[in-house]
Amino acid sequence: MAEDVERGVGLRARNAALAVTSARDRIAIARKGVDFAEANLETVTRRYEAGVASNIDLIDAQTATYQTHTM
Numbered sequence: 001m002a003e004d005v006e007r008g009v010g011l012r013a014r015n016a017a018l019a020v021t022s023a024r025d026r027i028a029i030a031r032k033g034v035d036f037a038e039a040n041l042e043t044v045t046r047r048y049e050a051g052v053a054s055n056i057d058l059i060d061a062q063t064a065t066y067q068t069h070t071m
Contacts (some may be wrong), residue, residue, distance in 0.1 A: 021054040033068045033071075037061075037064050039066045040061050041061040045058060045061070
């Protein structure tokens with residue numbers, strides 16, 4: 001009986017550790033997505049100001065950046 005409890009606690013601890021690792025990985029990936037979207041928005045904004053990107057391109061970049069911040 002005590003062994004079953006011990007195994008159960010060990011399993012829950014391992015699952016929790018894996019969940020933390022997975023969450024950290026997802027956060028790192030999300031941060032990279034935010035960085036990319038912000039860099040893209042900056043590039044598209046400069047192109048729009050120079051007259052070589054359309055307002056649709058700018059709106060798309062703004063939307064993508066907004067979405068990365070709200071996920």
